[in-house]
Amino acid sequence: MMDLFNPTPEHKALRETMRSFVEKEVDPQAHEYDREEKFNMSLFKKLGKLGILGVTVEERFGGSEMDPLSAVIIHEELSASDPGFCLAYLAHSMLFANNLGLNGNDAQRMKYLPKACSGDLIGGMCMSEPNAGTDVLGMSTNAKVVEGGYVLNGAKMWITNGAIDDQTLGDVFLVYARVEGSPKHALSMFIVEKGMKGFSLGQRIKDKLGMRASGTAELVFEDCFVPSHHLVGEIGQATLHMMRNLELERLTLAAMSLGIARRCIEIMNRYATDRTSFGKPLRDFGQIQAYIADSYADWMAGRSYVYQVASRLKLDDAGNRVDSDGVKLYCARMAKNVADRAIQVLGGYGYVGEYNVERLWRDAKLLEIGGGTNEAHQKNMTRDLSKINILK
Numbered sequence: 001m002m003d004l005f006n007p008t009p010e011h012k013a014l015r016e017t018m019r020s021f022v023e024k025e026v027d028p029q030a031h032e033y034d035r036e037e038k039f040n041m042s043l044f045k046k047l048g049k050l051g052i053l054g055v056t057v058e059e060r061f062g063g064s065e066m067d068p069l070s071a072v073i074i075h076e077e078l079s080a081s082d083p084g085f086c087l088a089y090l091a092h093s094m095l096f097a098n099n100l101g102l103n104g105n106d107a108q109r110m111k112y113l114p115k116a117c118s119g120d121l122i123g124g125m126c127m128s129e130p131n132a133g134t135d136v137l138g139m140s141t142n143a144k145v146v147e148g149g150y151v152l153n154g155a156k157m158w159i160t161n162g163a164i165d166d167q168t169l170g171d172v173f174l175v176y177a178r179v180e181g182s183p184k185h186a187l188s189m190f191i192v193e194k195g196m197k198g199f200s201l202g203q204r205i206k207d208k209l210g211m212r213a214s215g216t217a218e219l220v221f222e223d224c225f226v227p228s229h230h231l232v233g234e235i236g237q238a239t240l241h242m243m244r245n246l247e248l249e250r251l252t253l254a255a256m257s258l259g260i261a262r263r264c265i266e267i268m269n270r271y272a273t274d275r276t277s278f279g280k281p282l283r284d285f286g287q288i289q290a291y292i293a294d295s296y297a298d299w300m301a302g303r304s305y306v307y308q309v310a311s312r313l314k315l316d317d318a319g320n321r322v323d324s325d326g327v328k329l330y331c332a333r334m335a336k337n338v339a340d341r342a343i344q345v346l347g348g349y350g351y352v353g354e355y356n357v358e359r360l361w362r363d364a365k366l367l368e369i370g371g372g373t374n375e376a377h378q379k380n381m382t383r384d385l386s387k388i389n390i391l392k
């Protein structure tokens with residue numbers, strides 16, 4: 001009988017490897033790194049040893065060349081323990097490594113990907129700006145053509161892995177910008193490295209509601225010279241790169257929601273057995289049953305949707321937007337609601353750190369904003385649904 005969530009023995013083995021790694025290495029540090037709002041670099045490097053930093057990258061560039069469903073398994077398992085750390089993983093392996101692996105040339109891939117896959121470099125992707133998020137084509141970072149390359153000016157906001165601590169920039173970024181003279185919809189993409197003149201850490205963004213174990217930053221480009229060979233693809237081609245990469249980003253963000261929801265269900269389910277009130281376990285009360293049963297059904301519905309979309313998604317094609325938006329729209333809300341119910345089932349104990357559900361609830365909220373807001377997904381989906389036949 002087919003197992004939708006582990007369709008092959010390799011997927012099953014990957015899930016088991018991730019589960020035991022998470023139990024041994026990720027779980028013990030999650031609370032501390034959230035509270036202290038710091039990124040765990042040594043743990044990140046262990047993901048390199050595990051062979052998952054370049055999960056979708058070709059083997060010849062140091063990756064594991066696995067499919068989108070494998071990426072979903074990894075995000076689901078990591079996020080069941082530490083969504084903040086998982087977000088740093090996503091920015092590196094999906095937004096940087098997968099993006100460069102698909103869209104870069106061999107010289108660019110050879111230069112950056114082996115080190116990104118081993119964890120010697122930490123990467124990110126710069127799309128959002130202080131004044132343009134959902135309205136991504138409204139971005140104002142521009143690139144002027146000069147002899148031997150381009151000069152970048154502008155600022156990028158909310159960049160995951162932009163800073164690895166208060167003072168230190170991440171290593172390498174894919175930066176979207178508009179080359180002077182290009183039409184509004186024709187963005188270009190550049191590789192920008194730490195150490196390039198004119199590239200700096202504007203600010204590390206502190207005091208976030210959740211995802212505190214990932215470093216978020218504003219990055220600044222002031223007359224930053226970028227050599228010609230750092231242009232990825234052709235001038236004006238990167239809007240397509242962005243669209244393709246957003247599908248995988250949204251799918252894996254939805255997988256993160258699944259991990260959060262599963263952990264919350266496990267916690268509330270166990271607690272409802274152990275805790276008694278009026279001489280009975282909490283799970284005997286109808287209202288508590290509704291929290292647990294609704295959460296389980298919502299999670300399984302989201303999980304089935306995510307794995308169904310993952311099994312069809314093609315990394316080099318941008319044809320799944322309705323459902324990559326759809327899984328994230330559904331699952332982000334689902335995870336937030338499930339985490340909220342978990343807090344409710346645990347009462348006062350749910351409201352403090354000990355049982356983790358308050359952290360998972362805070363982390364879940366980001367998934368309604370990052371990688372596209374709920375409203376952006378509704379807008380995209382409604383537009384696309386006017387053009388496609390859903391009765392396929």
Ligand SMILES: Cc1cc2nc3c(=O)[nH]c(=O)nc-3n(C[C@H](O)[C@H](O)[C@H](O)COP(=O)(O)OP(=O)(O)OC[C@H]3O[C@@H](n4cnc5c(N)ncnc54)[C@H](O)[C@@H]3O)c2cc1C
Nearest residue numbers: 125126127128132133134158159160369370371372373375
């Ligand atoms: C922790 C964190 C990590 C992030 N990591 C990255 C990263 O690594 N790289 C990166 O490039 N970005 C990153 N982002 C940015 C994220 O993708 C943006 O925050 C998101 O796209 C929303 O953009 P905005 O914040 O500018 O909000 P806005 O676009 O200004 O939206 C504000 C509100 O208006 C609504 N709105 C806007 N336009 C419309 C419309 N047409 N119809 C209806 N409602 C609308 C939005 O849905 C939202 O509710 C991150 C953000 C956070 C918080």
